[in-house]
Amino acid sequence: MNFRNLLAGISRAAIALLVALLLGGIVIAVAQRDATAPIKAYSALLAGAVGSPQAWANTLSRTMPLLLTGIGVSVALAAGLFNIGAEGQLAVGGLAAATVGFAAKGVPAPLVLILALTASAVGGAVWAFLPAYLKEKRGAHEVITAILLNYVAQNVTRYLVANPLKDPTSGGNQRTPEVLATLPRLSSQYDVHAGLIIAVLAVVLVAVLLARSVWGYETRMVGAGSGAAEAAGIPVSTVRIRAMLASGALCGLGGAVLVLGVVPFKSFPADFYGAGYGFDGLAVALLAGGSPFGVLPSALLFGALGAGAEQMDFDAGVPKQIVAVVQGILIVAVAARFVLPRWRKK
Amino acid sequence: MTPPTSDTPTPAVTLRGIGKTFGTLVALNDVSVALAPGSRHAIVGENGAGKSTLMKVLFGGLRPDTGEIRLDDKPVRFSSPQDAIRAGSGMVHQHFELIPPFTVAENVVLGAEVGEAVLNGSEAERLVGALAAESGLPIDPTARVETLSVAAQQRTEILKALYRKARVLVLDEPTATLAPSEAHDLWAAVHRLSGAGTTVVFITHKLSDVMEHAQFVTVLRRGERILTTSVRETSAAELARAMVGDGAASPVADTSSVVSRAADAPGETGLQVTALTVRGARGETLVDAATLTVRPGEIVGLAGVDGSGQNDLIEAIAGLRRAERGTITLNGKSLDALSVAQRRMAGIGYVPEDRHHRAMVLTQSLEENAVLGRHREPAFASGGFLKTGALKAFLVEKAAAFDVRGVVAGNAARSLSGGNQQKLVLARELSRSPALLLASQPTRGLDFGATAFVHDALKKERDRGAAVLVQSLDLAEVLALSDRVAVMLAGKIVAVLDKADATEERVGALMTGADIR
Ligand SMILES: Nc1ncnc2c1ncn2[C@@H]1O[C@H](COP(=O)(O)OP(=O)(O)OP(=O)(O)O)[C@@H](O)[C@H]1O
Numbered sequence: 001m002n003f004r005n006l007l008a009g010i011s012r013a014a015i016a017l018l019v020a021l022l023l024g025g026i027v028i029a030v031a032q033r034d035a036t037a038p039i040k041a042y043s044a045l046l047a048g049a050v051g052s053p054q055a056w057a058n059t060l061s062r063t064m065p066l067l068l069t070g071i072g073v074s075v076a077l078a079a080g081l082f083n084i085g086a087e088g089q090l091a092v093g094g095l096a097a098a099t100v101g102f103a104a105k106g107v108p109a110p111l112v113l114i115l116a117l118t119a120s121a122v123g124g125a126v127w128a129f130l131p132a133y134l135k136e137k138r139g140a141h142e143v144i145t146a147i148l149l150n151y152v153a154q155n156v157t158r159y160l161v162a163n164p165l166k167d168p169t170s171g172g173n174q175r176t177p178e179v180l181a182t183l184p185r186l187s188s189q190y191d192v193h194a195g196l197i198i199a200v201l202a203v204v205l206v207a208v209l210l211a212r213s214v215w216g217y218e219t220r221m222v223g224a225g226s227g228a229a230e231a232a233g234i235p236v237s238t239v240r241i242r243a244m245l246a247s248g249a250l251c252g253l254g255g256a257v258l259v260l261g262v263v264p265f266k267s268f269p270a271d272f273y274g275a276g277y278g279f280d281g282l283a284v285a286l287l288a289g290g291s292p293f294g295v296l297p298s299a300l301l302f303g304a305l306g307a308g309a310e311q312m313d314f315d316a317g318v319p320k321q322i323v324a325v326v327q328g329i330l331i332v333a334v335a336a337r338f339v340l341p342r343w344r345k346k
Numbered sequence: 347m348t349p350p351t352s353d354t355p356t357p358a359v360t361l362r363g364i365g366k367t368f369g370t371l372v373a374l375n376d377v378s379v380a381l382a383p384g385s386r387h388a389i390v391g392e393n394g395a396g397k398s399t400l401m402k403v404l405f406g407g408l409r410p411d412t413g414e415i416r417l418d419d420k421p422v423r424f425s426s427p428q429d430a431i432r433a434g435s436g437m438v439h440q441h442f443e444l445i446p447p448f449t450v451a452e453n454v455v456l457g458a459e460v461g462e463a464v465l466n467g468s469e470a471e472r473l474v475g476a477l478a479a480e481s482g483l484p485i486d487p488t489a490r491v492e493t494l495s496v497a498a499q500q501r502t503e504i505l506k507a508l509y510r511k512a513r514v515l516v517l518d519e520p521t522a523t524l525a526p527s528e529a530h531d532l533w534a535a536v537h538r539l540s541g542a543g544t545t546v547v548f549i550t551h552k553l554s555d556v557m558e559h560a561q562f563v564t565v566l567r568r569g570e571r572i573l574t575t576s577v578r579e580t581s582a583a584e585l586a587r588a589m590v591g592d593g594a595a596s597p598v599a600d601t602s603s604v605v606s607r608a609a610d611a612p613g614e615t616g617l618q619v620t621a622l623t624v625r626g627a628r629g630e631t632l633v634d635a636a637t638l639t640v641r642p643g644e645i646v647g648l649a650g651v652d653g654s655g656q657n658d659l660i661e662a663i664a665g666l667r668r669a670e671r672g673t674i675t676l677n678g679k680s681l682d683a684l685s686v687a688q689r690r691m692a693g694i695g696y697v698p699e700d701r702h703h704r705a706m707v708l709t710q711s712l713e714e715n716a717v718l719g720r721h722r723e724p725a726f727a728s729g730g731f732l733k734t735g736a737l738k739a740f741l742v743e744k745a746a747a748f749d750v751r752g753v754v755a756g757n758a759a760r761s762l763s764g765g766n767q768q769k770l771v772l773a774r775e776l777s778r779s780p781a782l783l784l785a786s787q788p789t790r791g792l793d794f795g796a797t798a799f800v801h802d803a804l805k806k807e808r809d810r811g812a813a814v815l816v817q818s819l820d821l822a823e824v825l826a827l828s829d830r831v832a833v834m835l836a837g838k839i840v841a842v843l844d845k846a847d848a849t850e851e852r853v854g855a856l857m858t859g860a861d862i863r
C-alpha cells in the first residue's frame with residue numbers, strides 16, 4: 001500500500017466517523033428530546049475516552065484485544081475469507097489460556113504465561129480450522145459454519161466453566177480459578193499491561209509478513225485472484241486453511257491477553273463468551289479497509305468509543321448502547337465505500 | 347481540432363484537448379476528436395496508446411485532467427458513468443460488467459429503473475425481448491448471464507446501453523473475444539444501429555475491421571492523436587504507419603519461415619495425450635476421448651469454433667481440470683497424478699485464455715504478478731521472504747525485453763493496458779524456458795506489432811526445442827503458426843493435419859462438421 005492510498009483510506013474513515021457521529025447525535029437528540037443532549041453526550045464520551053490518564057488506560061485496555069481480533073480478521077480477509085467466528089475463537093482461546101494458567105502448578109511464572117498464550121493460539125486455531133476445512137473440502141460456507149460454531153463455543157465454555165473448570169470458591173459468580181501468573185503491568189498506577197505490547201507487535205508482525213513474506217504473498221494472491229493463483233500452482237485450499245488458522249490463533253490470543261491481564265479478570269467467567277471483542281474485531285478490520293496497519297488506528301478508535309461510552313452513560317445519562325449505534329453507522333458508511341466499488345467493477 | 351470532414355453537421359460528440367496523466371505517465375496528451383452523428387468511428391493504435399483511456403473519458407469512467415467534452419455541441423462534465431449515460435453515452439468495456447447470477451433482462455434494466463416505477467420481472471423480460479428483436483441482437487432475456495457465451499454477454503452489454511437510450515455507443519475491442527461468425531453478426535448489428543442514428547465508436551486492432559466497418563478512423567500513438575480521416579481516403583498501410591510512427595513495420599507478421607524442427611530431439615517424446623475425457627460441472631462432456639501428440643520442436647495449433655473443447659483440453663493438461671479418463675505424459679513422465687505446481691515443475695508454461703481470472707491478479711503489484719508461479723524460486727525468495735529488489739529488477743528486465751509499456755514498479759497490474767498485460771504474462775511464462783508451452787489465444791487484444799512479436803517468440807520457443815500447443819479462435823493465426831493443426835469439434839479431435847494439408851477451406855469445413863467423409 002502506498003502513501004496516497006493510505007491517506008485516501010484515512011480521510012475516508014474520518015469522513016465516515018464524522019457522518020456516524022452526526023447521525024448518532026441526531027439519534028441522541030431525538031431520544032432525549034433535547035437539542036443540546038448530543039453535545040453533552042459527546043463531551044462526556046470524549047472525556048471518558050481521552051480526557052485523563054485513567055481514561056486513556058481504559059481506552060488502551062479495550063484497544064488491546066481489538067488489535068488482536070482486528071488483525072486476525074484482516075488476515076482472513078486478505079485470503080478472501082470472512083472470519084465471523086472471531087468471537088467463538090476468542091472465547092475458546094481465552095478459556096484455554098485460563099485453564100493452562102490455573103492448572104500449571106509448580107511451573108515458573110514466565111513459563112506459565114508462555115504456555116497459556118500458546119494454548120490460546122492453538123485453541124483459537126482449532127476453532128477456526130473447522131469452518132476452513134469444511135469450506136475447502138465440503139463446500140460449506142465459512143460464514144454459516146462459523147456462526148454455528150460461535151454458539152457451540154458460547155455454550156461449551158459456559159458449561160465447562162460452570163462444571164469441571166469451576167473455581168469452587170467462586171459461588172454464584174461462576175468462573176475459573178485465578179491464573180497463577182499475570183502479564184506484567186506497564187504502570188503501577190493504571191491498569192495497562194504487557195498484553196498491549198504483545199498485541200501491537202502482533203499487528204506489526206502480521207502486517208510485515210503479509211506484505212513481504214512468501215506466506216503473505218500467496219495469501220494475498222489467493223484472496224485477490226484465486227483463479228490466477230491456482231493456475232500459477234499455488235495450492236489455493238491449503239493457503240486458505242492456513243490463513244484461517246492464523247486468523248483463529250490471533251483471535252484466540254485476544255482471549256489470552258484478557259484473561260492473563262490484571263484487568264478485568266485473571267480468570268474466565270462462565271458468561272464471558274467473547275465479551276463482544278470478536279465481533280468488534282470484524283468491525284475494526286472492515287474500518288481498516290483491509291489494510292493490516294490500518295488496524296492500529298481502527299482498534300484505537302473502537303477502544304476509545306467503548307471506553308467513552310461508559311462515561312457518557314454515567315455522566316450524561318445517555319445509554320451506552322447509543323455508541324453501538326454510532327459504531328454500526330460507521331461500519332455501514334465504510335462498508336458502503338468498500339463494497340459498492342467492488343460490485344461496480346464486476 | 348480537426349473535424350472528420352468539413353461538410354458534416356454538428357458533431358454528436360466532440361472531445362477537445364483531452365489530457366490525462368497517471369503519475370508520471372502521460373496517457374493522453376491534447377487529444378481532439380469529433381464524431382459525426384450516426385457515424386461509425388474506429389480508434390486504432392498500439393497497445394498502451396491510450397485508446398481505452400480516451401473512451402473511458404468519453405463515457406464518464408475517468409475524469410480528464412484537461413480538455414472538454416461536448417455532446418451535440420453542448421459542453422458536458424461527467425463525474426460518473428451514470429452522468430454519461432444520462433447524457434446519452436454508453437460504453438461496452440473490453441471486459442464486461444455484468445452480474446453473472448442475474449438474468450439478461452435483470453442485467454439490462456438494473457439501475458435504469460431509478461426514477462421510474464420498478465419493473466416487475468416479466469415486464470422487463472418483455473421490454474428487453476422487444477428491444478433485442480428491434481436492434482437485431484438476438485438473446486433470451488430469461489437466461490442467466492453466467493450461462494451465456496461471450497458473444498451473448500456482449501449483446502447483453504450493448505442492450506444495456508441501448509435500453510438507457512444511448513445515442514453514442516462505445517465498444518472496446520468488441521471482436522477480440524468473438525468467433526468469426528459471431529463477429530459477423532456483431533458488425534451487422536453495428537451497421538443497423540448506426541443506420542438508425544446511433545453513433546458508434548469502436549476500438550480495434552484489426553485494420554481489416556476498420557476498412558470494412560468504419561467510416562472514420564482516428565489513430566493514437568503514445569497518447570497523441572496522429573490523424574483522423576475518412577476511411578475512404580486512407581489505407582491499412584497508411585494507418586499502420588501512423589500507428590507505429592517512423593520506421594513503419596509491416597502490419598502482417600512474417601510467417602513465411604515456418605520450418606518444422608520436429609524429431610530433432612529423438613530422446614524426448616514431448617506431450618502425449620491419450621484418450622482424454624473431461625467433464626464439466628454439470629456432467630457435460632467437454633473433451634471427448636482426445637488423443638494428441640506434440641513433439642519437442644513443433645507447434646501444434648488447435649482449431650475449432652468457440653467452445654469446442656480447445657480451452658478445456660489445455661486446462662486439463664495444465665492441471666486445472668480433472669481428467670475423467672485418459673492419460674497425459676510429458677517426455678515420458680506421467681502427469682496424471684501431479685498438481686498444477688508439480689506440472690509446472692515438470693516443465694509446463696501456460697498462457698491462459700482468461701487474462702483477468704487466470705493469468706494475473708489485477709489488484710496486486712506488477713512485480714508480484716511478474717513472478718507469479720515462480721515466487722518460491724531462490725532467485726525471488728529466500729528465508730521465506732520475497733526479495734523485493736529482485737522482483738523489481740525482473741519486472742524491469744522483462745518489460746524491456748518484451749516492450750511492455752506503462753510499467754511502473756509498485757503499480758497494480760490493472761494499470762497496464764490490456765495488450766501490455768498480455769505481454770507481461772507471456773514474458774513471465776517464457777522466462778521459465780518450458781519444455782511444453784500451452785498458449786490459449788496468446789495474441790488476443792494485441793496490436794499487430796505485438797502480435798508479430800508473440801508469434802516470433804512462440805517460434806523461438808519451438809526452435810529452442812519446446813513442444814508448443816496453441817489454441818486460437820483466429821483460424822488465420824492457427825494456420826500461420828502451426829506445424830500441424832488439430833481440429834476440434836464438440837470435444838473431439840476430428841482431424842490432425844500437416845501444415846501442407848491444412849488449408850483454410852479444409853480446416854474450416856472440419857471445424858463446423860461440414861466435412862463428412
Ligand atoms: N489506472 C492507471 N494507472 C496508471 N497507468 C494507467 C492507468 N490506466 C491506464 N494507464 C496507462 O495509460 C496508458 C494507456 O492505457 P490504455 O488502456 O488507454 O491503452 P490502450 O490503447 O487501450 O491499449 P490496449 O490496446 O493494450 O488495450 C498505458 O500506458 C497504461 O499503462
Ligand SMILES: [Mg+2]
Nearest residue numbers: 397398763764
Ligand atoms: Mg485498451
